[in-house]
Amino acid sequence: MAVSDNEGLCPYRLVLEHVTSRWGVLVLTELMDRPYRFSELRRAIGAYGGRGVSEKMLTQTLQTLERDGLVHRDAKPVIPPRVDYSLTDLGREAAEQVRALTAWTHRRMDDVEKARRTYDEARAAS
Numbered sequence: 001m002a003v004s005d006n007e008g009l010c011p012y013r014l015v016l017e018h019v020t021s022r023w024g025v026l027v028l029t030e031l032m033d034r035p036y037r038f039s040e041l042r043r044a045i046g047a048y049g050g051r052g053v054s055e056k057m058l059t060q061t062l063q064t065l066e067r068d069g070l071v072h073r074d075a076k077p078v079i080p081p082r083v084d085y086s087l088t089d090l091g092r093e094a095a096e097q098v099r100a101l102t103a104w105t106h107r108r109m110d111d112v113e114k115a116r117r118t119y120d121e122a123r124a125a126s
Contacts, residue, residue: 015068018064018065018068018070019065019068019070019094019097019098020098020101021061023045023053023057023058023061024061024064024065024098025098025102026045026048026053027041027045027058027061027062027065027071028065028070028087028091028094028095028098028099029095029098029099029102030044030045031071031085031086031087031091031095032087032092032095032096032099034086035074035084035085035086036084036085036086037082037083037084037085038058038059038062038083038085041058041085042055042058045058062085065091069088069090069091070087070088070090070091070094070095071085071086071087071088071091072085072086072087072088072091073085074086
């Protein structure tokens with residue numbers, strides 16, 4: 001995979017984007033519990049509600065996280081093919097950080113919603 005111009009300019013931002021992307025967060029969080037096969041992981045992520053992740057998007061997310069050294073892809077040479085995904089040590093460390101942010105969001109959501117209402121009311125009044 002070739003290095004993009006953006007990656008050369010700001011690799012830190014790109015890794016942060018990969019880890020905190022919509023699907024990256026869910027993949028890292030799910031893989032903290034155990035390794036998953038692709039279809040299992042897709043179903044587990046879909047259980048969060050909303051629109052589920054497409055096969056294409058999950059594949060791209062897993063490849064990106066694998067390239068960053070966060071996810072390990074274990075392809076077993078059996079028929080039918082079996083591929084398991086798990087976190088590397090680096091991935092587990094990132095997932096713990098993401099999980100902390102997710103927990104904070106759950107704890108503070110009432111305050112965020114209150115701030116949004118206050119903001120919206122102030123904008124509507126002006």
